[in-house]
Amino acid sequence: MIITSLTVDRIPDLEKLLALGEPHIRLRGSSDYWLYATLFANTCPLAIVNGQVVGSVIAFRSQVDPSEIYLQDVMTHPSHRRQGVTRALVKEVQGQGALWGCRRLYLTSEPDNGAAHRAWLALGFTNLPGDAVEQGVSVAHDYKGPGKHRSVYERQLEP
Ligand SMILES: CC(C)(COP(=O)(O)OP(=O)(O)OC[C@H]1O[C@@H](n2cnc3c(N)ncnc32)[C@H](O)[C@@H]1OP(=O)(O)O)[C@@H](O)C(=O)NCCC(=O)NCCS
Structure with missing residues (x-):
């Protein structure tokens, strides 16, 4: 590759x-x-x-x-x-x-994207607390605007 x-x-x-x-x-x-x-x-x-x-x-x-x-x-x-x-x-x-x-990588994914959730955790990202937990995934409602709910993930970068 x-x-x-x-x-x-x-x-x-x-x-x-x-x-x-x-x-x-x-x-x-x-x-x-x-x-x-x-x-x-x-x-x-x-x-x-x-x-x-x-x-x-x-x-x-x-x-x-x-x-x-x-x-x-x-x-x-x-x-x-x-x-x-x-x-x-x-x-x-x-x-x-x-x-x-840089100090931080971050991204959002759709809360029902189970493969992405597992991939981000496996790659060392943290699923940031939102305002609800749905099927084990923290979700921030309206994160990207009305109705655009997202799960947010971040990973710190070493200085
Ligand atoms: C999510 C996605 C990007 C992962 O890409 P990938 O190249 O398959 O990921 P990798 O092979 O680098 O996986 C790294 C680790 O993440 C975890 N992982 C990735 N996909 C997984 C899945 N479907 N189920 C469980 N664990 C998974 C595993 O621990 C994996 O390591 P392992 O295979 O050695 O166990 C891919 O499934 C994809 O393209 N999905 C469609 C588009 C999408 O949803 N993008 C993300 C938007 S946020």
């Missing part, structure tokens, strides 16, 4: 991968991916196996609090799951965060 930064020429392959991510991943517009490849490539790694894009993370360093990196979309091709793809991609983002002196 090769981990490499997102580039504009890989956007069509990335879109094909992310189209498989419903219902938890929603495809964004092509020019959004251009933005990620052009302005945020350092935190947008791809995993390549046999020349195919099999995993991706889209993440951003906050301009409001530059000690934080937010992971927006995380996706592994269904035939490559449980093979350490997300583990490797998160490690890459973590390495970039450490170079920048």
Whole structure:
């Protein structure tokens, strides 16, 4: 497996991968991916196996609090799951965060996404307390706006 930064020429392959991510991943517009490849490539790694894009993370360093990196979309091709793809991609983002002196990675997921919940805990993230616990998962209601309930996960980065 090769981990490499997102580039504009890989956007069509990335879109094909992310189209498989419903219902938890929603495809964004092509020019959004251009933005990620052009302005945020350092935190947008791809995993390549046999020349195919099999995993991706889209993440951003906050301009409001530059000690934080937010992971927006995380996706592994269904035939490559449980093979350490997300583990490797998160490690890459973590390495970039450490170079920048960032202190925290965080992300949200939909409360019913059991695979994601287990993956984040396995990768050392903490499920932050919300305002309810549903099927063992802490949920923050309306976190992203009315009706947009999310589970929030964070992982501290060593200084
Ligand atoms: C969640 C997701 C990104 C995990 O990706 P992955 O590449 O399969 O994860 P990894 O192989 O790196 O898993 C790391 C560890 O997480 C845990 N884990 C991951 N998926 C799991 C699952 N379905 N059930 C239980 N544990 C799981 C395991 O402990 C795993 O280590 P192990 O396989 O050695 O036991 C993947 O299932 C996916 O793409 N889902 C669809 C899109 C999505 O929901 N994205 C997340 C949005 S927040």
